[in-house]
Amino acid sequence: MIILKGGTVFGADQTLADVAVDGGRVVEIGTVAAGPDDRVIDCSGAWVGPGLVDVHVHLREPGQEWKEDIASGSRSAAAGGFTTVVAMPNTEPAVDSGQMARYVHDRGVEAGVVRVVPSGTISLERAGRKLSHIDDLWAAGVRIFTDDGDSVADAGLLRRAMEYIAELGGIVAQHAEDSGLAGRGHMHEGAISSRLGMIGLPSMAETIIVERDIRLVELTGCRYHVQHVSARATIEVIRRAKAAGLPVTAEVAPHHLAFTDRLVESMNPVAKMYPPLRSDEDVAALRVGLADGTIDCVATDHAPHSAHEKDVPFEEAPRGVIGLETAAAAINTSCALPIADFFDRMAVRPGQLLGLETGPLVVGSPGDVTVFDPAANWTPETFVSKSANSPWIGHELTGRVRSTIYGGQVSFQLGEDGQ
Incomplete structure (x- = not known):
């Protein structure tokens, strides 16, 4: 049995308590006496809540294992407090079949340290011309469909996908970007891009796709998830859609906050990164949207690239940053959410998207638990991930994952294995 001792538990009343995990379940919350064979983990000063869930991760396998693979990405996720991650399908080859x-x-089961949930493409080979093998993907357990990395530009194709996926009960997740407006933009279009003489990518490119897609949601009733929201105007579109009762959800990445x-x-x-970092006004709106629940969850968009790929001029570099190991700390530092909102946005709501059994810890809860110290200060320098393309290197963060329990087993413990 694992006994998490003396932390503030995200439960009915957020009180100091011990949490006992045995046989893959929470078996006791309160004052727990330790036996000689029990593993006791000191959680004083820390929050104890359900394992974090990331619905947007690039594990790069198959096809780009020099950046990351499912095993290394799983270990990186565990080090960040995650017990479930959704692997994006823009691999080589793409995940467009069962x-x-x-x-x-x-491969996730083989790694064994987090739950790896595959997503599937909307279009065959992510080419945007024909639907992927949606029925085959569904039979293989896929519930989220996305061409992430590209937007589904063809509204007719997306309508057919939504009609089909709505009948099944799945989710269409959209990388919202109008390619015609985005052009060859390398950063946010604004005063700084003008001063640098760099081609900008306007925030309108994101918002206009979300506006279009919500009309298709009205038509089809399909559940629709907006990936990595970055623009203030997009948040307003999502807010109106939710007020109208449409089945729309959204995520934000830590770096955009x-x-x-x-x-x-x-x-x-x-x-x-992709979408690019945007203006002060956009960042402020994203923080408000996350706090008031318009944005449902935090998702890292963990996008590993090797050192040699990023060691080129800015315009030639691939887009993307890693984020699994810093996400909890970054959210705590940027947004200072209280314990209930922290676990709601990083565990409960993303878990609900996947149909997971998640919520405040009670006796009988799954043995997926994260221990997070909201007051610990640290500066990221090295990573479990194969890649190190992190914008937080050298930046002090407040908050650190101490322990991750997955399936009733310790998958990460700060201070062990060189951490």
């Missing part, structure tokens, strides 16, 4: 989805799932396009002035390619 066979590929089963491969991703099975923490940094603005001023970071690009350094011309460090690590500051190049």
Whole structure:
């Protein structure tokens, strides 16, 4: 039995208590006496809540294992307090069939430190021309469908996908970007891009796709999830859709809550991400949207790239940053959410998207638990991930994951294995 001793438990009343986990379940909450064979983990000063869930992770396998693979990405996720991650399907080859989805799932089971949930593409080979093998993907357990990395530009194709996926009960997740408006933009279109003489990517490119897609949600009734929201205007569109009772959800990435396009002035390619870092006004609106629940969850968009790929001029560098190991701390530092909102946005709501059994800890809850110290200060320097393209290197963060319990077993413990 594992006994998490003396933390503030995200439960009915957020009180100091011990949490006992045995046989893959929470078996006791209160004052728990330890036996000689029990593992006791000191949680004083820490929050204890359900395992974190990330619905947007790039594990790069198959096809780009030099950046990350499912095993290394799983260990990185566990180090960040995550017990479930959704693997994006923009691999090589893409996850557009049941066979590929089963491969991703099975590799996650082999790694054994987090639950790896495969997503599947909307279009065959992510080419945006024909629907993928949606029925085959569904039979393999896929519930989220996305062409992430690209938007589904063809409204007719997306309508057919939504009609089909709505009948099944699945979710369409959209990387919202109008390619015609985005053009060859490398950063947010604004005063800084003009001063740097760099092609900008307007926030309208995101908002206009979400506005279009919500009309299709009205038509089809399909559940619709907006990935990595970055623009203030997009939040207003989502807010109106929710007020109208439409089945719309949204996520935000930690880096979009923490940094603005001023970071690009350094011309460090690590500051190049997709969507780009935007204005102060956008960041402020994102924080409000997360706090008031318009944005349902935090998702890292963990996008590993090797050092040599990022060690090029800014315009030539690939887009994306890693985020699994810093997400909880970054959210705590940027947004200072109280314990209930922290676990709601990082565990409960993203878990509900996947149909997981998640919520405040009670006796009988799954043995997926995260221990997070909201007051610990640290500066990221090294990572469990194969890649290190993190914008938080050298930046002090407040809050750190101490322990991760997955399936009733310790999958990460700060201070062990060099951590």
